[in-house]
Amino acid sequence: MTPETLLEVRNLTKHFPLKSPGWGKPAPLLRAVEDVSFSINKGDTFGLVGESGSGKSTVARLILRAYELTSGTVNFRRADGSVTDISRLDDRALRPIRAEMQMIFQDPYSSLNPRMTLRDLIGEPMLVHGHRKAEIDDRVAELLGLVGLRPEFAGRYPHAFSGGQRQRIGIARALALNPSFIAADEAVSALDVSVAAQNINLLQDLQERFGITYLFITHDLGMVEHISNKLAVMYLGRIVEMGDTATLLSRPRHPYTEALLRAVPQPDPRGRAARRRPPLAGEVPSAVTPPSGCAFHPRCPYATPDCARVLPELRLLGGVQVRCHRAEDLALEGVHG
């Protein structure tokens, strides 16, 4: 790990065993995450994009140890500069580290306990970490101010707030213990556009002020282009392309990245006829019985017989890492700036 690296994930894999089909038969495995490696530098926003079932949320939950890893390592740089592999630590050893890594969830309605006041919700992480009551009250007021809510709201319950405000309550709660790393899982996806914009600006302000590093998980390519400087695209549990956001989106090297970019409806009606391409056919295959070779080959317009046989390695090409046999010979279409 270089000194700038905050988080380094190596060969992260998660297989969920499903119900066994009958006596003596082995339980099938859902291969949610397969051999995912990346690192995030301090102060960066690392975007992770993919469609449902790509494994992007599972990656965040594995990093935060909400799920046990099947294999792999997660190295995290602590506030004191030391590096710890947190993938095998037990709950007790994890507790101080958890203060430094937090998560923001998509659904602001189900991620806050409706029976707790904002003071209790936002103060809970501090209580767990042994802070004193007076200290907590002051900090809750400060946090509410930071996320643009009035400190007088501390005694209210979540139902009194709109979706965008609840999301801010979740952000305040995540900030309570001064984390250096926050994983935001579809943090603005459920919000109306004008409210999403307010919350995205808030996350960027907080990053500037406190130097927080984000793992930003989303299916929204416009949003990820706006907020992240590094980007990884996932398909069926694997990273298919990774690199600097602007480089990757302007000159994609993987056919799936190209297909995703083409699928995004653009707020530009004049260009619509010219932009129109036949949409990517088919659906994301099952992660229980993934296709052989490159998992994207059944849907890929550029696939050759080789693609069904051999799994491509992630390799460096033109400044990005790409997992495609044909990356050199394809001239794929990116976004035009």
Added chain:
Amino acid sequence: MPPIPMANDMTNFPPERLLDLRDLAVTFATAEGPVRAVQGVSYHVNRGEVLGVVGESGSGKSVTVRAIMRLLARNATDTGTIRFAPDGEPLTLSGQPRDSKLMRSLRGNRIGMIFQEPMTALSPVHSIGTQIARTVLLHRGGSKSAARDRAAELLARVQLPNPGEMLDRYPHQLSGGMRQRAMIALALACDPALLIADEPTTALDVTTEAQILDLLRGLQKDLGMAIVFITHNFGVVADIADRVAVMYLGQVVETGSVDDIFYAPGHPYTKALLGSIPRLGAAKRHRLQTIQGMVPDPYHIPKGCPFHTRCDHVRPGLCDVTAPPVFSPRPGQEVRCHLTGGAA
């Protein structure tokens, strides 16, 4: 209440018009007081045209189409005129009870509807084929086997694989994208003149969304039906709509051709919304444009222009006092704002 078509209404109903709303207002009686969800909405849809209706949560876009379908909740009352002319003479839908003979003959027949969540439209305990065939039998009559053939034809039309087999599948056996296609097949069962699509792609992944938009575009072209397409996504509107109505707090604040709305928006709310979406490939700005404050709660709708509490161009004494007039910057574009004619 029986439908009473008024003579002077007939005069301003041109032959190309399919649906016409005038001053539609919907109020819900709740324990906390009346909620005025829709207040004075007027828009129209011409035959074979796609009208995109955009707005954020609570803008009244879904309540408006529920009023058209006469499927409002029982605590709702509505006023205004809704006229629909699927075959020649306009029918007056306003005032019709939800279970009137007219409405029952129109819904599923001349008006189809698709939703964000296919399971709101599909029955979980009947096969896809049965659901479509029964709709065909109800409105068209004929034999059971002919209705089943029609169902298979529709499933093929929405590009479901193996339509013959699909007839006997149940919704839970299908993926999200396939259910969406089955629901579209059901809505199209009797060749509707109007398809109401309420956020039909919002819950889908982008590649599936692109497939469904492509399908709807193709069907619309081939069948010549009109679509009212409700969405909060400006990208989707730009992709599918011919004309656009922008709604805020139960009112249409601006209507116009899709080009006018995107390249020459007149209302400050339309402009602000367009500025708040991160566009793919746009020069990376540091900050997204936001709209100050939040949508007021529906019990306390602001006086005057409903947007004045959040508008950057608000003129005290004017915008917070009187409802703005309709201003037309160019033919076909209408903006409800005090300032569009001059200052904004």
